[in-house]
Amino acid sequence: MRDLFWKLLEPEHPKAEAFCRKLMRNREEGDDLYQDALLLALRNFGSLKDHESFRPWLYRIIVNGYKSRFRRPWWRRHATLTPKLEETRSTGDPDGQLTARRWLERAFEGLTPEESTLVTLFELEEWNTAELARLYRISEGAVRARLFRSRRKMRQTIDRFISQNETSNRIKEADYALPRGETSSE
Amino acid sequence: MRCHEAKRLLNEGDINNRELVKHLNDCSDCAREAKAAGLIHRSLDSLRQQDQPTPTPFADIRARVESHPAANTRKESSRMAELTHKLTARKKLSFGLGLAMAALLFFTLVPFSYDRVVGYDLEISGIEPGNMINIDPVIMGMTGLGYDNISISTNYSSTETSVWITGLPHEKAAQEASAVFATLTGLEGKSEYTPKVEAVSGSLYAQVKENLFSVEITVSGETPEEMKASVEAQLESMGMTGGEAVVTQDGDQMQIEITIPGSDE
Numbered sequence: 288m289r290d291l292f293w294k295l296l297e298p299e300h301p302k303a304e305a306f307c308r309k310l311m312r313n314r315e316e317g318d319d320l321y322q323d324a325l326l327l328a329l330r331n332f333g334s335l336k337d338h339e340s341f342r343p344w345l346y347r348i349i350v351n352g353y354k355s356r357f358r359r360p361w362w363r364r365h366a367t368l369t370p371k372l373e374e375t376r377s378t379g380d381p382d383g384q385l386t387a388r389r390w391l392e393r394a395f396e397g398l399t400p401e402e403s404t405l406v407t408l409f410e411l412e413e414w415n416t417a418e419l420a421r422l423y424r425i426s427e428g429a430v431r432a433r434l435f436r437s438r439r440k441m442r443q444t445i446d447r448f449i450s451q452n453e454t455s456n457r458i459k460e461a462d463y464a465l466p467r468g469e470t471s472s473e
Numbered sequence: 474m475r476c477h478e479a480k481r482l483l484n485e486g487d488i489n490n491r492e493l494v495k496h497l498n499d500c501s502d503c504a505r506e507a508k509a510a511g512l513i514h515r516s517l518d519s520l521r522q523q524d525q526p527t528p529t530p531f532a533d534i535r536a537r538v539e540s541h542p543a544a545n546t547r548k549e550s551s552r553m554a555e556l557t558h559k560l561t562a563r564k565k566l567s568f569g570l571g572l573a574m575a576a577l578l579f580f581t582l583v584p585f586s587y588d589r590v591v592g593y594d595l596e597i598s599g600i601e602p603g604n605m606i607n608i609d610p611v612i613m614g615m616t617g618l619g620y621d622n623i624s625i626s627t628n629y630s631s632t633e634t635s636v637w638i639t640g641l642p643h644e645k646a647a648q649e650a651s652a653v654f655a656t657l658t659g660l661e662g663k664s665e666y667t668p669k670v671e672a673v674s675g676s677l678y679a680q681v682k683e684n685l686f687s688v689e690i691t692v693s694g695e696t697p698e699e700m701k702a703s704v705e706a707q708l709e710s711m712g713m714t715g716g717e718a719v720v721t722q723d724g725d726q727m728q729i730e731i732t733i734p735g736s737d738e
Contacts, residue, residue: 293535301528314526325538387519390512410517438484438513445509 292332295341296325302412303345309407310353312392320356324349343422346408350422354400390445397444402437409434479503483510581678589683590668592640593647597654600634600662610657611638611650618653620646636662639669645714686711690729697722704731 296303307324308317328348335344395403405423408414416427416434423430474496482493483506497504538544560567600606608625615623615638623640636654641647647666655661675683688707690700697720708716708731715734720727 289539297531300531300534301525304528304534305525308526309520318529322534322538322541325534326541326543329538329544384519384523387516390516391520394509394513394516411520435484438510439480441513442483442506442509445512446505449509450505 288332289329291338292329295338296328296345299342299345303349306346306407306412307349307353309411310349310404312388312395320349320352324352327352340421343418346422350401350404353404357400393448394441394445397440398437402433402440405430405433406437406441476500476503480506483507486510486514488514579677581676584674584676585680586672586674587680588670589673591671592642592669593644593666594669595638595641595647595650595664595666597636597638597651597662597664598633600636600660602629602631602634604634604660605629606634606636606658606660608636611654614653614657615650618646618649620650623650634660634662641666643711644668645709648714686713688731692727697727700729704729708733 303324304318304321307321308314311317311320324345328345331348335341395406398406405419408419408422409416414422416430419430420427425433474492476496479493479496479500480503482488482490483503487493488507488510493507497507560570606627608627611625612623620641623638626637626639628635628637638647638650638654641650644666651664651666688704690704692700695703701718701720704718704720705716708718713733717732719730719732721730722728
């Protein structure tokens with residue numbers, strides 16, 4: 288049974304591990320999340336009847352593990368979820384990737400853990416709505432609605448941040464300096 | 474273009490739409506949101522192009538997980554923990570159960586004011602005037618039928634005599650009181666009984682329970698006719714005059730149909 292688990296995991300391993308790192312926005316914490324998810328998955332593998340569903344089943348364990356990390360008492364919720372954000376400010380960032388990550392971290396702050404996983408899977412891991420519907424056990428329409436709401440929340444979070452900081456003149460033009468994509472409007 | 478439409482296009486990533494660009498020149502709110510959308514869009518593009526960090530070698534992760542103490546012990550979970558886990562995983566089911574629980578509590582606990590029939594009063598009017606009525610035999614007759622708490626009052630006038638019998642527990646008692654009065658006094662009048670209603674407070678469950686009644690049926694050793702007589706006698710004793718039971722037997726199967734006047738059942 289265990290051999291079958293590892294056999295099914297092997298093709299998923301690189302992407303699943305990368306997904307955990309992206310979710311936690313930190314390699315060490317991502318690896319912790321991944322290891323915890325694998326331990327849980329291995330212990331409960333016997334309960335998986337349909338081995339064709341191994342991928343959504345594994346990702347569901349990861350997503351639940353991620354959500355449970357943010358399930359904490361209300362008096363601790365105000366604490367910054369991503370303290371490493373500020374650490375990247377003073378370092379050089381020639382290709383703009385740290386800046387990009389910083390903007391995304393800000394945008395993700397407006398999302399619930401569930402919305403964060405959804406956006407990460409859709410935008411960065413390139414899952415389609417059918418795969419997401421299977422993972423979350425909801426309809427494709429519901430996935431599209433959640434994505435719509437999540438994107439709107441991300442825009443509003445960034446918009447609020449820019450407004451506040453432009454007012455207090457704390458953001459420099461250089462902070463917007465991101466590599467331009469081909470589809471950019473600016 | 475309206476802001477609503479502009480925001481929809483921004484959400485869909487259609488940020489080069491000509492109408493949208495025109496709208497953004499005129500609307501500072503949407504322009505700010507477009508700026509945010511552009512930042513997010515480019516940030517996502519940038520991260521997609523980023524080189525993926527080298528994954529941990531599969532053999533390493535396997536060895537690390539397999540050697541972990543937790544990998545070799547199945548977590549003990551109580552029935553309650555399993556139930557909680559299942560309910561957490563199935564939000565619709567939890568919502569349904571919560572709703573059912575709320576409905577049950579509402580049904581059994583929340584009080585409502587409603588009217589309840591607590592007895593019947595009988596008025597016998599239009600009795601020929603002139604004679605004093607001896608009510609003692611009527612009281613004795615009703616007591617003999619098991620109605621101990623009745624009271625009788627009379628009103629004499631030049632045109633007619635009226636009698637009121639109160640404290641009758643149900644409609645059948647009122648009918649019996651009318652018959653007992655006519656038989657024992659030899660006087661005739663117009664009998665009219667009215668329900669005595671009292672406002673009470675109770676849950677919906679209590680209201681339903683009050684309207685329930687039970688009938689005991691002995692199946693073994695009784696013929697269908699005896700069962701029918703037994704059911705009808707019980708219905709009559711509960712004041713359901715005219716209640717009818719139909720007992721039909723088909724081999725080993727027996728069917729009992731009870732009809733109560735004024736009810737569709």
